[in-house]
Amino acid sequence: MHVLLVDDEQEFVSTLAERLAFRGIEADWVTDGEKALEKIRSRQYDVAVLDIKMPGISGIKLGEKIHELNPKQKIIFCTGHGSSADYDAGAAQSGKEYYLAKPIKIDILIEKMKEIQN
Amino acid sequence: MSFLKKITPTFWNHRELGWNTDVEIYVYRRKWMMLILFISVLTFIPLGILTAIFYQMSSEEILNELNEETKINSENAALELNLYFEEYINNLGYITVLYSRKELTNQKTLQLIFQEFKKSHKGFLELDVLDEQGKILTSTSGLHQSCLKTGLGHWLDNVKKREAYTSTSCGNKHNPHLVIGRYITNAKGESFILRGTLNNLVLGDLLGKFRLADIQDVFLSDSKQQLLTRSKYFGNPGKKVPYPFMEHLPDSGQITDKSLFISKNKFLIIGASHLSGTNFTVGVVITESQFLRLMSRTTSQIMYIMIPAGVMLLLFIIGFVSYAIDRLYLGDMQRNLYMEQLEQTDKLSSIGRLAAGVAHEVNNPLAIINEKAGLLQDLFTFVDEYKNDKRLMDTVDAIITAVERAGTITHRLLGFSRKMNSSVEECEPAQVINDVIGFVKKEAEYKNITIDINLDETMPRIITDRGKLQQILLNLATNAFHAMDEGGRLEIKGTMDKKKQKIFIKIHDNGCGISPESLKHIFDPFFTTKSRAGGTGLGLAISHGLIHDLKGSLDVESTVGVGTTFTITLPYLLNFNQGV
Numbered sequence: 001m002h003v004l005l006v007d008d009e010q011e012f013v014s015t016l017a018e019r020l021a022f023r024g025i026e027a028d029w030v031t032d033g034e035k036a037l038e039k040i041r042s043r044q045y046d047v048a049v050l051d052i053k054m055p056g057i058s059g060i061k062l063g064e065k066i067h068e069l070n071p072k073q074k075i076i077f078c079t080g081h082g083s084s085a086d087y088d089a090g091a092a093q094s095g096k097e098y099y100l101a102k103p104i105k106i107d108i109l110i111e112k113m114k115e116i117q118n
Numbered sequence: 119m120s121f122l123k124k125i126t127p128t129f130w131n132h133r134e135l136g137w138n139t140d141v142e143i144y145v146y147r148r149k150w151m152m153l154i155l156f157i158s159v160l161t162f163i164p165l166g167i168l169t170a171i172f173y174q175m176s177s178e179e180i181l182n183e184l185n186e187e188t189k190i191n192s193e194n195a196a197l198e199l200n201l202y203f204e205e206y207i208n209n210l211g212y213i214t215v216l217y218s219r220k221e222l223t224n225q226k227t228l229q230l231i232f233q234e235f236k237k238s239h240k241g242f243l244e245l246d247v248l249d250e251q252g253k254i255l256t257s258t259s260g261l262h263q264s265c266l267k268t269g270l271g272h273w274l275d276n277v278k279k280r281e282a283y284t285s286t287s288c289g290n291k292h293n294p295h296l297v298i299g300r301y302i303t304n305a306k307g308e309s310f311i312l313r314g315t316l317n318n319l320v321l322g323d324l325l326g327k328f329r330l331a332d333i334q335d336v337f338l339s340d341s342k343q344q345l346l347t348r349s350k351y352f353g354n355p356g357k358k359v360p361y362p363f364m365e366h367l368p369d370s371g372q373i374t375d376k377s378l379f380i381s382k383n384k385f386l387i388i389g390a391s392h393l394s395g396t397n398f399t400v401g402v403v404i405t406e407s408q409f410l411r412l413m414s415r416t417t418s419q420i421m422y423i424m425i426p427a428g429v430m431l432l433l434f435i436i437g438f439v440s441y442a443i444d445r446l447y448l449g450d451m452q453r454n455l456y457m458e459q460l461e462q463t464d465k466l467s468s469i470g471r472l473a474a475g476v477a478h479e480v481n482n483p484l485a486i487i488n489e490k491a492g493l494l495q496d497l498f499t500f501v502d503e504y505k506n507d508k509r510l511m512d513t514v515d516a517i518i519t520a521v522e523r524a525g526t527i528t529h530r531l532l533g534f535s536r537k538m539n540s541s542v543e544e545c546e547p548a549q550v551i552n553d554v555i556g557f558v559k560k561e562a563e564y565k566n567i568t569i570d571i572n573l574d575e576t577m578p579r580i581i582t583d584r585g586k587l588q589q590i591l592l593n594l595a596t597n598a599f600h601a602m603d604e605g606g607r608l609e610i611k612g613t614m615d616k617k618k619q620k621i622f623i624k625i626h627d628n629g630c631g632i633s634p635e636s637l638k639h640i641f642d643p644f645f646t647t648k649s650r651a652g653g654t655g656l657g658l659a660i661s662h663g664l665i666h667d668l669k670g671s672l673d674v675e676s677t678v679g680v681g682t683t684f685t686i687t688l689p690y691l692l693n694f695n696q697g698v
Contacts (some may be wrong), residue, residue, distance in 0.1 A: 015486070015490055016489050019492050022500050078484050080477070102527045104488070
C-alpha cells in the first residue's frame with residue numbers, strides 16, 4: 001500500500017510515515033497543500049491522509065482539489081477538532097471520506113486505510 | 119394563618135422566598151401602595167362628591183317636607199278653631215231666636231241660659247247683653263263694665279259690621295280672654311248685642327292635638343304677636359312672640375326666613391295661618407334639633423349604604439392591584455431568569471469555545487508525543503536488541519497511556535463545548551453520564567466522595583439534546599458535592615419504564631439534606647443556600663428550565679441529615695409537540 005500523509009506538523013507526519021514503514025506501508029509525507037497536489041499529480045496513492053487545519057490550503061479544500069484531479073482518490077481526514085464519540089456515532093461519515101481524531105492510534109489508522117481501500 | 123398566606127401576593131414575601139437579586143422588594147410594595155392610593159383617590163373623590171350631593175338633596179327634601187308639614191298643620195289648626203268659633207257664634211244666634219230682648223235683659227233668665235250654655239260649652243266664662251251703644255243691659259258678671267269702655271267703639275263697629283266678631287278681651291293682660299260678639303236685630307226690630315267670654319285655655323287644649331309628628335309647638339296669637347295660648351317656646355298667654363314671624367305672612371304659609379334661625383332656640387320653621395274673620399293667627403314651630411334628628415337618620419341611611427360600598431370597593435381595588443402587581447412581579451422575575459439563563463448560557467458557551475481552542479492546540483503536540491512514543495515502541499519492538507528490555511517497553515507504554523488519557527480529556531472538552539449549541543440527536547444515557555462523571559471525578563477524589571454508577575444495561579438510546587442533559591447532570595452532581603463537604607457517597611442509578619417509554623436517572627447523595635422550607639423554593643431562580651460559598655441560585659432553576667425543554671421532569675426528595683435524591687425523567691424520544 002502506498003499512502004500520502006499531509007500535515008503542517010512535520011514532526012508528527014514524518015514520525016507517522018516512519019511508523020507506517022515499520023508496518024510495511026509505504027508513506028510519502030508533505031507539510032502543505034501545494035506540495036501535496038504536486039505529489040498527487042506525480043503518482044497514484046492508495047490513500048491520502050489529510051490534516052484539516054493547515055495554513056494555506058485547508059484539508060477540506062485540499063480534499064476537493066485532489067478529487068478534481070482524481071475523483072477516485074480515497075481520503076482520510078484527521079483533526080485536532082471533535083471527539084471520538086462523533087466518529088463512533090458515524091455522524092460525520094459521508095461516502096468515501098473518513099475522519100479520525102488526533103492523537104491517532106496507528107492500528108486504527110491502518111484498519112481504516114484497509115477498510116477504505118476495499 | 120394559612121388563609122392569610124393564601125391571599126398574600128407572591129411579591130410580598132420576596133425576601134423570605136430567598137430572592138437574592140438587585141430587584142428591591144420595596145419597589146413592588148411601593149408600587150402596590152401607590153397604585154392603591156391612586157385608584158382609591160380616583161374612585162373615592164367622585165363617590166364623596168356624590169355622597170355630598172345626595173346629602174344636600176336629602177337635606178333640602180327634608181326641609182321641604184317640614185315646610186309642608188307646618189303649612190298643613192297650621193291650616194288645619196286654623197280650620198278647627200274657625201269651626202269652634204262658628205259653633206259659638208251660631209249658638210249665640212240660637213239664644214236670640216229662643217229668647218226676646220226683654221227676656222234676655224232679665225238677670226235671672228240670662229243666668230239660667232248661661233248655666234245651660236256652660237254645660238255644653240267648656241271654658242265659657244261670661245254672657246252679657248249690650249245695647250247698640252255698648253251699654254251693658256244684663257251680665258252674668260258685672261266685672262267688665264269698665265273694661266268694655268276701653269276701645270269699645272272699635273269693637274262695636276266690628277261687631278255691627280260683621281254681625282259676629284271674635285277678639286281678645288283687653289282687661290287681664292296675663293290671662294287674656296276671647297270675646298265673641300253677636301249683633302242681632304230680631305223680628306220686632308229690636309237690636310242688641312250678645313257677648314260671650316271664653317277662657318282661652320280651652321283653645322290651648324284644642325290646639326294641643328296638632329302637636330303631631332315633627333310639630334313641636336302650636337300657639338295662637340293676635341295681630342300684635344301677643345300669645346293667646348300657652349307656647350312651649352315663647353311662654354304663657356299674654357307674652358309676646360319675640361320674632362317678627364307675621365311680617366311677611368300671607369293668608370297661610372310658612373316662614374323659613376333664615377333670620378328665624380335664632381341661635382339660642384334654633385327655630386327652623388314657623389308656619390302660620392290666619393283665622394278668617396278674626397285678627398288671630400295660628401303658629402306652628404319646628405326646631406332645628408328636629409331637623410337635625412331627621413338629618414342624622416338620613417345620614418345613617420347614607421352611611422349604611424356608603425360604608426359597605428366603600429369597603430367593598432376598597433377590597434376590590436386591593437385585590438385588583440395585588441393581582442396586577444403580582445403579574446408584573448412574576449413577569450419581571452421570569453424575564454430576569456431568562457436574562458440570567460442567557461448570560462449563563464453565553465458564559466458556558468464562551469468557556470466551551472475557549473476549551474475547544476485549547477483542546478485543539480493541545481491535540482497537535484499530543485499527536486506528536488503520541489507518534490514519537492509510538493515510534494520508540496516500534497523501534498523497541500522491531501529491533502531485537504531492545505525487544506526484551508521490559509523497563510524500556512513499560513516506560514514507552516506509560517507515555518502512550520498518558521497521551522491517550524490526555525487525548526480522552528481533550529476529546530471530552532471538545533465534545534462538551536460543541537454540545538453547547540442545541541442539537542437533538544440520538545445518544546446513550548450511560549455515555550452522557552460517564553462523560554459528566556469523567557469531568558467531576560477528580561473533584562470527587564479531592565472531596566473524598568465515592569461515586570457509584572448503577573445503570574440498567576438494557577437502557578435504550580434516547581433522542582434528546584445531549585448538551586442540555588450534560589448540563590443538568592453536571593449541575594446536579596455539583597450540587598451534590600456541595601452537600602457533601604466532608605465526604606460521602608454519590609449514587610447514580612439509571613432505570614426505565616418501557617410502557618411509558620421513559621428513562622429515570624436518580625442522583626442520590628448522603629449529604630446534609632435540604633429543609634422542607636427550602637425544598638419549596640429549590641427550583642426558584644436566585645434561591646440559594648450557598649450564597650456565601652458563591653452559589654448563584656441559578657443551577658437548579660436552569661436545570662429545571664432545561665429539563666422542561668427536554669419534555670422531561672425533575673423531582674426532588676430530601677431529608678435533613680440523611681441526604682437528597684434528584685430524579686430526572688426523560689422520554690425516549692424528544693418530541694416537541696408533546697406535553698411535559
